Amino acid sequence: MSPVRKKRLYTLMLILSAVGLAAFLLLQAFSENMMFYFSTSEVQQGKAPPGRDFRLGGLVVNGTVQRDPNSLKVRFDLTDGAAKVTVEYRGILPDLFREGQGIIANGRLNAEGIFVAHEVLAKHDENYMPPEVAHSLKQAENNAIKTQQATP
């Protein structure tokens, strides 16, 4: 092999191993930090991963927001129209959080099946519905129609 060829080969090997390492790091970080979205119905059917963070979306059920009088703890229910999941959060809720509003919460399920959120997101537009939530609501509605048709 000529010296030039040899040099090129080394360069190529160096680049390839660097790219390989980068790709490995990237995929590692990716799989660890991906958060899937689940609707409340899917959570009730046990589809959500236990012991792992995910995103939960739905409408805040009217009359379910309960505040702890001495701390910033708050509890409320989320629904997609078919199933409810209770959410617990400690902290300041976003400006547009209110009953009946579509929101998304990031967190995980605890042993009692309560969703412990570390972040609650509501969008800065009063007419806005997170698309994931809109999708879940529609799906729950469709399922309801199907079951009705199946049991006349």
Next chain:
Amino acid sequence: MIVEIGHFALILGLAFALVLATVPLLGVEKRQPLWMDVARTAAIGQFALLALAFACLIYAFVQDDFSVKYVAHNSNTQLPLIFKISATWGAHEGSLLLWALILTLWTLAAALFAKQLPPTLKARMLSVLGWVAAGFILFILLTSNPFERLLDIPTEGRSLNPLLQDIGLAIHPPMLYMGYVGMAVAFAFAVAVLLEGKMENAWAHWAQTWTLIAWAFLTLGIALGSWWAYYELGWGGWWFWDPVENASLLPWIVATALIHSLAITAKRGSFQAWSLLLAILTFGLSLLGTFLVRSGVLTSVHAFSSDPSRGVFILVFLVVIVGAALLLFSARAHLVTQRRVFQPLSKETLLLLNNVLLIAIMATVLLGTLYPLILDALGIAKLSVGAPYFNSVIVPLTVPLALLMGLGFATHWRESRAGGLLTQLWPVLLVSALIAFIVPLLLLPDLQGWALVGLFMSAWIALSALQWLWQNRASKNSAGRVTERRRILGAVLAHTGFAVMLAGITVTSLYSIEKDVRLAPEESYSIGTTRFEFGGVIQKQEHNYLASEGTVKVYVNDRWLTNLHPQKRTYLSQSMPMTEAGIDAQLSRDLFVALGEKLDAQAWSLRIQYKPLIRWIWLGAILMALGALLALPSSRQRRQEVAE
């Protein structure tokens, strides 16, 4: 009537853009200098018409002309004049018109200040800009016409989203667009060079000038957005890895690589093809950013509108423009390539490695931004990739980037000797390490590993840059030498700015204290020696909103420092509340207080934050932008080298 004039001016602007896109190009083919000269006239006309159209739209806003749909949806009579004007680009249609206007402004500037380039290259370049302008104006006219009228004329408009009623918003988009769209010049240059089939290295100076100016705007635009999000969204964060933020960061990263690659081309006469590829890529990512923000595929603070036809148009436009450029590149890049020998240890190698790292960082951000969108579009899964992903990949990539950056200052073009480098750099290395150890011990509450790394990198970059400045202090007083010194100073300033930003990011990320607390009036909460005493909330009425205004007295070591007044505003035209934080800003730290919710008759939840060195992030960005402008090649320098 005025509105119709605006609409008509826009249509006429399209006609001028089409002339610009075709006639000069034909002129080059047919060797007709007169046809090529049409480019200048067309560029002037195109800009004048777009400016007229934009002025008409502003006029409609100022006059509260609610017969115009866009005005009715985004303004109302209660809005202060300054926000009526800035509302012009507050939503989709108007911001696209601003995009097009800025593109024609850059085109005009390129037409007027390209005397150094040969006429054929200039004509081709301006034609390419004409194609881009034609595409965008067509897009506006077909899918997003801001001059559309309403049949039912409302007596009052719907108003501008309160978040956007802020001076930060008034200047953030124009700044950002100046940067984004300015990359079109380098893109058009690259395509023109490929059409020409040869590249003279002196032209790289020309391309570098334009890229540097656009880059300075983009840097300031991104920093402004970050600053605005910090004080306006009420969370106290300065970067959220939100897809829209990423969309502006992507072209910035590649443009940074482009500036450095062009420096090699200009100085050493190599890397031509790589520079051209980066120029194409930068503008491609600018277009991608526009697509992401303006197509409604994103759920974000910025995406207020969505209409699938808009997304499809931009996507097709993006694929056609960038696809054609890349095809051209693959067919003709070999024509412009020159090989120059350089040793493994040289400035060239280090700049190349840094380019590779920058591209890797760009790819990481791109993947994290697009992957969830693609999976969702294909119906496979709905997922999101949070900040931890970006942080865990980008932080390790920044370490070698910073190390090479410092090393780059000490190395020579073509060849450096390892021994020489070591003798030169060991003092810098030592002082940087000392700073990294001593600063946390003296000024920070504890010593964390990443703080050590971050501060070391900051000191390393800044000190190597300053050492380089010191080595270049000797001067002869010739004119060229003065320019060279100004450019060196600019480079040092820009890299020091990056070091300042890096230090700010490191310290504020690791040592910020963020607490959500419940406080009744007279109650206090302390962070270290700083005590926040809640003084209750009063109601206030302002011109177009109601506000609950809290008072928080701040004491340091029990001595009164200042009163903060965080607000919760409800705008009259809309029922949505929004948070206005109370901030005490100092170079060393910010105290940030935001009102949460009213919990009972007396108590409120409050968000209290202590953010050390957060100002350094934006200060660093300002230094970087200033440095870029100082580093512009002088027009004399460019001309001389063309003459050689």
